Amino acid sequence: MQTQLSENVQIASESAVEKYLVFQIGSESYGIPLLQVQEIRTYTPATRVPGAPPYVLGVINLRGNIIAVLDARARFGLAPPPDEQATVIVVAQVGGKTFGLRVDSVSDVVDVPLSEVQPPPAVASEQTQRFLSGLVQVDECVLILINLSEIFDLAEISRLASAA
Amino acid sequence: MENLVHLFYDEAYEMLEGMEQVLLSLEERGHDPETVNALFRYAHSFKGNSAAMGFTQLSRFTHGLESAMESLRREGRPLTPELATLLLQAVDLIRALLERTRTEGDVGDPACDLLLSQIQAVLSGAPTPHDSNTLPPSFAQSETSAERAARRYRVVYHPAPTLSPEHDPLALLRELEEYAQFIHCRFHHQIPPLNALKPDACYGHWELTVETAFEPAILRAVLELSAEGATVQIEEESAPSPTSLSAPDRSQTASDSDQGAPVRTVQAVSAPVKSESQSIRVATEKVDALFNLVSEIVIAQSMLSSAQAETTHERLRYAITQMERHVRELHERVMAIRLLPIGHLFNRFPRMVRDTAHQLGKKVNLIIEGEETELDRTLLELLSDPLTHLVRNAIDHGIEPPEERRACGKPETGTLLLRAAQSEGRIYIEVSDDGRGIDPERIRQKAIQLGWLSENEQPSLETLYDFIFRPGFSTAQQVSDLSGRGVGMEVVKRNVEQLGGAVSIYSAIGQGTRFTLKVPLTLAIMDGLGLRVDEEQYIVPLTAVLEAFRLSDLSRSAPFERGEIVNVRGRFIPLIRLRHIIGLPDKGESELVLILEQEGQQIALAVDSIVGQQQVVLKSLEENFLRVPGFAGATILGDGRVALILDVAELFRLTQHREPISRSAA
Incomplete structure (x- = not known):
């Protein structure tokens, strides 16, 4: 019934649905607009950048270009990942620049009906609240939408x- | 590797085809220096390529051919039908051998030497074989010149002055032993004292007495193999049997060689196009694309080179060494395509100077020197703004109005000199005027006014000059339309430093001011020295490195505990530790110290260890991230990891604003 509905919505207004890439950190699922995602890479150790804040893991070589890799866990104030080798790097673009975001894993691409996205309640600290752009129920789980x-x-x- | 092999064969066949065509056209049209040169080019490249693949027999034969053909080039000898046939046979022989290398590796054939001696004989005007259709004997034919009497030669062999893995005199001499029996061998040397010894220089020569049935040209060919600059003198000592020297008296009628058709049909070869124009126009994007590709090749090459250490495969190692040289040259050549004379940029100034001077009511004579100095096109573009600014400044602030100049006893017309020159791998660009000069006191007053200095501080001249480049500084009495808004000089410095360059000022009150911009020749690729700190590698531009010491060998001091100083041969040099810069604690005394130099000043940089010298492709950190203070950019290492490149200018600045040593781990 639910899917029936969302399909109808999609037909009614194509632009109101956006594809999101779903990634995991711990047990939570987060979503970022697929349009901003360039590729997903296995974890490669980054070269430290002196003086950079701790959430910047360093820089890596992306086919001849140097990009920075940020650690999503550190950015969200969470503990380091249990198994670094199992993590993945989501390569995304913001403002014409390419960067990598290290997450625990990537699971899916989902259609998110924008009309169903709710503004996030104030759950996080002031520092991290700004990363949240909304919450949405997709199938069984709550997807936390992230502002890249x-x-x-x-x-x-x-x-x-x-x-x- | 597979591709490399493929490429080799493709090219080899092309070159053989080329040689064939050139030979045919030479025979048809007679001597023509350009065509003869083309023949040599083909033979030479073929020789180099096959040597790189480890096909020494092939490359030796080609070398022999090259030497034998030398008289064609030097004396302008016409290509007789007889000679043409022999040379074409040589091409066929090479082709057949080439085909065999696919399965048998480095193969040679006695027929090679025989053919060479025939060619040599024809060229030296000796009696020619009666049967001009003489074919090389079959490849299986193993008896070579046994019938010919051995003769004794005195050989003096001076290797090329520089040794390399490809040019090892001992290996060549061992090769020679296969061709000649050594009767006597003497090594003459003049080895300098150890401190003056260059590890890759050859300080001696050999004097040999050998006996062989082979032609001297073959001995020469062996010793000259893959060595430019080696000299070989061969004299016959006695002539026991000059009778049957020229050619074997066998007349072979059939050949196992699939290519050995005795009669060649000379086809019409399209004439080599001679009307080449001196230059062609190429879209800059094409050159840039080529250049980017070359940069990628340099990275790939460095991966290959670092993998070289892991393999014991001789031919592979050899090919990689060879590739390295070619890649370096390729890079240099492509770089050269991008170079433009600075005149392109200078030429816009006469008009600008005229207009500016007119507007300000000043008289200025512009002198341009060194406009033929070449530099990278991108550099040229990036230098445009800083130079424009300096020129405007010179007219606006430097050169006085005519009446003021007259009052000072100077000619009414001021002189503005724009000069470019290349020196020590760098480009120097000078903008100088004979105006009023920079008054340090006025800078000081202005700095005090801006709160950068306290009332009674008397900083050094350099520090004062540095203020000029700070944002917000302007000593112009009134803000004019042209300059004096206090943004320009800051931009000049930043732009030039972004290019890995530096700006310096020289000024004398009443006499004038000179700004010197020092920029690298190229932006994208440079020689770097790899440094290791913990697990990570950093790169310092090799041009800045003078020498290296063990830190524990130098005496140190830290006045007021604010920054260390080391004593290097009686000179006290500020010491900075790479570990501090990147925010790591010290590691005890096992560190090395590099002495870096910039503009006559030296600093010592402590590092954990040195990895080695390598060519690095400069990559921007800002393109996708940020400028990282202390680093000029980054590069990609052979293993695909990223290494940051130290900004030497910034290291020097660090030592000038030193903080207490305790600020180690950030």
Whole structure:
């Protein structure tokens, strides 16, 4: 019934559905717009960038280009991943720049009817609240939608780097 | 490797075809230096390629051919039908051998030497074989020149002055032993004292007495193999049996060689196009695309080179060494395509100077020097703004109005000099004027006014000059339309430093000011020295490195516990530790110290260890991330990992604003 409905919605207004990439951190599922995602890579150790904040793992070589890799767990104030080798890097784009976001795993691509997205209640600290762009129920689980431009905030990284 | 082999054969066949066509056209049209050169080019490249593949027999034969043909080039000898036939046979022989290398590896054939001696004989004008259709004997034919009497030669062999894995005189001499019996061998050397010894230089020569039935040209060919610059003198000592020297008296009528048709049909060969124009126009995107590709090749090559250590496969190692050289040259050549004379940029200034001077009521004579100095196109573009700014500044602030100049006893017309020159792998660009110069006191007052200095501070001249480049600094009395908004000089410095360059000022009150921009020749690829700190590698530009010491060998001091100083041969040099820069604690005394130099100043940089020298492709960190303070960019190492490249200019700045040593782990 539910799927029936959402299909109808999709037919009614094509633009109201957006594809999201679903990734996991711990037991939670997070979503980022698929349009911003370039590729998914297995974990490769990054080269440390002196002075960068702890959530910047470093830089890696993406086919001849140097990109930064950020750690989603550190960004969200969570403990480091239990098994680093099992993690993956989601390569995404924000404001014309490419970067990698290290997450526990990637599971799915889902259609998210934008009309069903709810603004997030104030659950997180002020620092992390800004990463949330909304919540949506997809099938059985709650998908936490993430605002990538808040995660890859170069102005903040640069500020923290010069303060160090 | 598979592709490499493929490429080798493709190219080899092309070259053979080329040689054939050139020979045919030479025979038909007579001597023509350009065509003869083409023949040599083919033979030479073929020789190099087959040597790189480890096919020494092939490459030796080609080399022999090359030497034998030398008189064609040097003396402009016409290609007689007889000679043409022999040379074409040589091409056939090479082709057949080439086919055999696919399955048998490095094969040779006695027929090669025989053919060479025939060619040599024809060229030296000796009696020619009666049967001009003489074919090389079958490949299975093993008796070579046994019938010919052995003769004794005195051979003086000077190897090329520089040794390399491809050019090992001892290996060549061992090769020679297969061709000649050594009667006597003397090594003359002049080895300098150890401290002046260059490890890759050859300090001696050999004097040999040998007996052989082979032609001297073959001995020469062996010793000259893959060595430019080696000299070989061969003299016959006695001539016991000069009778049957020229050619074997066998007349072979049939050949096992599938290619050995005795009569060649000379086909009409399309004439080599001679009307080449001096230059062609190429879209810059094409050159850039080529250049990017070459950059990728340099990275791939460095991966190959680092893998080289892991293999014991001789031919592979050899090919990689060879490739490395070619890649380096390829890179240099492609770089050269991108170079443009700085005149392209300078040429816009006469007009600008005229207009600016007119607008300000000043008289300025612009002198341009060194406009033929070449530099990378991208550099040229990036230098445009800084230079424009400096030129405007010079007219606006530097050169005085005519009446003021007259009052000072100077000619009314000021001189503005724009000069470019290349030196030590860098480009120097000077913008100088004979204007009023920079008054340090005025800078000081301005700095105090801006709160950068306290009332009674008397900083050094350099520090004062540095203020000029700070954002917000402008000493212009009024903000003019042209300059003096205090943004320009900051941009000049930043732009130039982004290019890995530096700006320096020289000024004398009343006499003028000179700005010197020092920029690298190229942006994208440089020689770097790999440094290791813990598990990570960093790169420092090789041009900045003077020498290295063990830290424990140098005496140190830390005045007021603010920054260390080391004593290097009686000179006290500020020491900074790479570990501090990247926020790691010290590691005891096992560190090395590199002495870096920039603009005559030196600093010591402590590192854990040195990895080695390598060519690195400079990659931007800003393109997808941020500028990282202290680093000029990053590069991709042979194993695909990223290494950060240290910004030497910034290291020098670090030592000038030193903080207490305790600030180690950030």
